[in-house]
Each structure stands twice: as C-alpha cells, then as structure tokens.
Amino acid sequence: MKFHIVVQVLPRRGILDPQGKAISDALRTLGFPQVDDVHVGRHIVIETAAESAAAARASVQSMCDRLLANPVTEDFVISSVDAA
Amino acid sequence: MKVGIVRFPGSNCDEDAWFAVVEQLREDAIMLWHKDHDLQGADVVILPGGFSYGDYLRAGAIARFSPIMQQVAAHAAGGGIVIGICNGFQIACEAQLLPGALLRNDVGYRSMPVTIRVERSDLPLTSEAHVGQCLTMPIAHGEGRFTASEDELDRLEDAGQIVFRYVDAAGQPSAAANPNGSMRSIAGVCNANGNVVGLMPHPERAMDPLLGSADGRVLFESLLATVNA
Numbered sequence: 001m002k003f004h005i006v007v008q009v010l011p012r013r014g015i016l017d018p019q020g021k022a023i024s025d026a027l028r029t030l031g032f033p034q035v036d037d038v039h040v041g042r043h044i045v046i047e048t049a050a051e052s053a054a055a056a057r058a059s060v061q062s063m064c065d066r067l068l069a070n071p072v073t074e075d076f077v078i079s080s081v082d083a084a
Numbered sequence: 085m086k087v088g089i090v091r092f093p094g095s096n097c098d099e100d101a102w103f104a105v106v107e108q109l110r111e112d113a114i115m116l117w118h119k120d121h122d123l124q125g126a127d128v129v130i131l132p133g134g135f136s137y138g139d140y141l142r143a144g145a146i147a148r149f150s151p152i153m154q155q156v157a158a159h160a161a162g163g164g165i166v167i168g169i170c171n172g173f174q175i176a177c178e179a180q181l182l183p184g185a186l187l188r189n190d191v192g193y194r195s196m197p198v199t200i201r202v203e204r205s206d207l208p209l210t211s212e213a214h215v216g217q218c219l220t221m222p223i224a225h226g227e228g229r230f231t232a233s234e235d236e237l238d239r240l241e242d243a244g245q246i247v248f249r250y251v252d253a254a255g256q257p258s259a260a261a262n263p264n265g266s267m268r269s270i271a272g273v274c275n276a277n278g279n280v281v282g283l284m285p286h287p288e289r290a291m292d293p294l295l296g297s298a299d300g301r302v303l304f305e306s307l308l309a310t311v312n313a
Contacts, residue, residue, distance in 0.1 A: 015187070015231060016187075018192070019188060067141070070145070
C-alpha cells in the first residue's frame, strides 16, 4: 500500500530560536502585538509504500530518529499517516 | 605529514586547507572526493568549511552519508586524527564523531575575526600551543551556535572535551566576545579520545600575517609535530 505521511520538525522548546524570535518581533511591528511566540520548523511530506499504516509510521519514526530531526536540538511529530 | 582534505559538493575552504598544508607548511596534502572509499594513507583528515549539499535539511546532515565518511569514521575510531573546520565541524557533529549540535547564530551570519582561547594543549591539534593562549582567526558562518543539554555540557567540561572558547581582549569569555551565541562560549570541542576536534573559526585562513593573522599556524604545526613524533 502507498501512504502519505506528514511530519513536523520543530526546535526543542527552551532552545533559543532566533528565526522564530525575529519573525515574532516582525509580526508585533506589523500590528499583531498579541503575538507571544513563533517557532519555525520543517513540514516534511513523505510518500512511501508500506504493509500497513502502523508499519509506515514505524518506518517514518526511524527516518526521523536517524536523519530528519536532530536528536540534540529538535523534536518531531508524525501528524498524519494516510493511505494514498 | 600527509593530510587528506575531503571535498564535498559545496565545500569552499578545501583550497584554503590545501594552501595551509602545502604552501605554508610545505607538507603533503591530497584532495579526497566525497565519493572515494579510500583515505589514501592520510595521517590527518580535514573536513573543510563550505556549504556541503547546500546545507539542505541541516548543515552537515547530508554530507555525513557521503561514502568517504565511512572511512573517516573508521579512521577516527582507530585513533586517527580528524579535524572539522566550520562546515566540517557541523558534519562531524551530524556524524556523531563529536558531541552537540551547531544551530543558527543568535544574530545571523557573521564574518569577522574572533579571538579564541586554547583550553587544552595535550591534543594533536594543540600540542604546540599552551593552555590560555589566545588565537585570532576569522569566522564566517551562519550556523555555529554550539548547543547541547546542560547535563551534556557539564559532562563535556568534566571530561575536558572543550578545546576552544571565544574570549575578549583580556582572554575572558563574555557575551560580547561570543559571535554566535554558543553555549558557554564554546568555539571547539573534541571527542573523548581527543583525536577528533571540531572548531568554527578558520585556522587555515590565518596562516600568514598578510592575511591578517598567522595564529592558525600553531595548530597546523601541532598536527605536524604529532604526526612526526
């Protein structure tokens, strides 16, 4: 089966995120003073074959652990696993 | 001494490393293409600066899968000397040859001279320097903010794995002297055995007073003294 999997990778909370800070400062300047915080990460879409949704999720978990996220500084969530 | 300089697609300080070894030290160097499977007898491997693979995903993240990195890892595991400079430091961290990670600078891209203090002088890269010696050399990077968990940083301090710190004119670490927001002003670290060292500043671009500083020479001379010992 083919699966369509979406992963979000974000800087770990508590680690300085200068890109997010610069954007939140810009948003406040732009007239959105209510903005508290912004974090910028990566949205990764993977199309892959797998035996089942569980197998697809396990495979992407391994991809994240080994390449897609840096275990020292980033967290990831697999936000959806859909049959394509 | 024979120095192997790994050339990845996007490396741009490989020629500077060559200049340092061949033109300045009058030693042997060999360019190693990233798809090679042989270090060709190099005593020292340099992972040079640049933007390997366009810094896709994260700086250094893709380069670590280059075929030659298996030989580099084996060389390191066997006690061989590996020096990662700038992007090479990022690659060595991603390859888990070195601890920690190098994140986006707190203030964007910086290209400027910095002063670093030698924290250990018993390593192949620092044997001709002395602890507390301050060296001025350039940096040029956007992602050099050394980061690790507080526990890991304590462990690295205890194990003596911090090799260089950014310091001010008085030789002291300070926020003003830290060009990228690195935790604990760390500019360079080593592995547990000390044979793998990574640093963000460029000693290979500080080999001659004509270039603004010759302070990088002591590090290359240390490598030479170690290899010839």
